[in-house]
Amino acid sequence: MTLAVVLLAAGHGTRMNSKRQKVLHELGGKPMIWHVFTAAADVADLKPVLVVGPGETGARQLIGDDAEYVVQEKRLGTGHATLVTREALQGRADQVLVTYGDMPLLRPKTMQALARQQVESEAALSMLTVMGQPESTFGRVIRGGNGQVAEVIEVAVARQRDDAKAILNVRELNVGVYCFNAGWLWDNLKNLPLRKARNGQEYYLTDMVGLAVAQGLPVVATVLDDPDEGLGAGTRAELVEAEAALRRRVNNRWLDAGVTLVDPATTYIEADAVIGQDTIIWPNTYIQGHSVIGENCVLGPNAIVRDAHLGNGCRVEQAIVEGTTLDAGTVVPPFTHCKNEKGASS
Secondary structure: OOEEEEEEOOOOOHHHOOOOOHHHOEEOOEEHHHHHHHHHHHHOOOOOEEEEOOOOOHHHHHHHHHOEEEEOOOOOOHHHHHHOOHHHHOOOOOEEEEEEOOOOOOOHHHHHHHHHHHHHHOOOEEEEEEEOOOOOOOOEEEEOOOOOEEEEEOHHHHOOOOOHHHHHOOOEEEEEEEEEEHHHHHHHHHHOOEEEEOOEEEEOOOHHHHHHHHOOOOEEEEEOOOHHHHOOOOOHHHHHHHHHHHHHHHHHHHHHOOOEEOOHHHEEEOOOOEEOOOOEEOOOEEEEOOOEEOOOOEEOOOOEEEOOEEOOOOEEOOOEEEOOEEOOOOEEOOOOEEEOOOOOOO
16 A cells, blocks of 8 residues: 655744744654655655645745645645545555645654555554543544544534534544545545535535435544644644643653753753753753764753764763763863863853
8 A cells, every 4th residue: 555645834823923934843853844854755646736826835845745735726724635635645545645834743653554544444543642632622532332433523613503502511532633435535525515614615624524414324433542643823822732642752761762951940951862762951051953962961051052062971060061072971061151162162
């Protein structure tokens, strides 16, 4: 089975109130789209397809030729954004997994499991869900007596129904990540209804669930074990939440690898950093860029290590080490800035 992955990244990100495209806002030292693209590239059998807006070059400049790009000339919703990839993918893939460019915490293994579920269940589509709270703005997943998905009801639609309270109390929420049988997807995308949206009319990919159920085809859903994977970042407040979740994930990885973090909540380690065993990191410490930290080092409190290489047994307390290499056993005095030249300090 050949799997294609489509990343929807054409949105302006109006709710960010920013001149920068939403998916280019950084998380853990990298643009959001970089995180989800890297995950997609790990599982896709073809180059991931990025759906971008007209004239947008940021994602192209970041990812280059490792992706295929399709322009959504008119922003007519997620269904339309998926439809514009048909020419690039039809006949080349057996499955099409669709996700958003602002979901930076989605793991490759989760994508693989979703694709496997679609094949094994012979479903028209499989989807990811998460358990949430009544105040969530995510669509509610309604299951039938057989446990399969019967309907996905958006919050705006639910509020207009007589049983609104019961629907909104449903805790299973639609994440918006789907894996489709490719043939069924291309045959049915054209049948999506046009819905009234905040900024006009749009075609919602969510409505593919209703089309499948109406045809008597199975739709299966997997509840995420790690709800952080379902986090999107469409606003700056959501970006803060996603940043905190990513930091927890990164910090836990280094804890498992034998690094001591005295206070993980105030320790900031970016994705490309490498840290040796038995290093101790004190609060308010930042390890940024392509930093490589040796074993048995002591960093912090109040230290910044940025794009630097530290040998084993170095100590950096209340100091900055940037773009340089420190020999093993180097002790950087407090209130100094080591930069550029090997072992130099100022």
